[in-house]
Amino acid sequence: MTFVIPAPTQPSLPTTLGDRFPVRRVFCVGRNYADHAREMGHDPNAEPPFYFTKPADAVVESGSPVAYPPATRDFHHEAELVVALGRGGTDIAEAAALSHVWGYATGNDLTRRDLQAEAKAARRPWDMAKGFDCSAVIGLLHPAGNLPANAAIRCLVDGKVTQAAHLSDMIWPVSAIIAHLSRLVTLAAGDLIMTGTPAGVGPLERGQTCRVEIEGLTPATTRII
Secondary structure, three states: OOOOOOOOOOOEEEEOOOOEEEOOOEEEEOOOEHHHHHHOOOOOOOOOOOEEEEOHHHEEEOOOOEOOOOOOOOEEEOEEEEEEEOOOEOOOOHHHHHHHEEEEEEEEEOEEHHHHHHHHHOOOOOHHHHOOOOOEEEOOEEEOOOOOOOOEEEEEEOOEEEEEEEHHHEOOOHHHHHHHHOOOOOEOOOOEEEOOOOOOOEEOOOOOEEEEEEOOOOOEEEEEO
């Protein structure tokens, strides 16, 4: 088969096994920590999970610099657990959902917060607030194994802790997210799910270094330039 233009490069991420993980799609869960929902002015008990997406080529490996994006004056970090699916399906039972997981990584859902606020006020999509270039910083992928359900998650900006919580604080755990999302779309191997962020999201400036840590995983670090 030939293409009328050069085919794009397959986005992928490094793994602890040495081989790379091909990225198909990136789903993100909104307001999955009660304290973050409240800090954004929402009732954490009022709604089921909801999702937005990032393009696969928005993925940036840990250690890569990220340019301060255009069209914003309020650029934020969001520390998250990233789930990488090794197989997909539809109507996945919650009891079987974790068997679809290939592995986990730390992640940073970079956000143009002012554009998001404008989109919310106008009842418009969040695409330009969430899905811009280099907006998903993701660390080394670890095969699914002994990630503690209550693992600590935190974000540090220039060494100062800005976010701190535990994965057990998530409103919808990984198994519930996979089961629910699989009733909305057909999931597939290569899909990533960014599972939401705890309270403490805040601004990043040029020259700062942001590091996301999750107990048992390799940190995801980036410097804003």
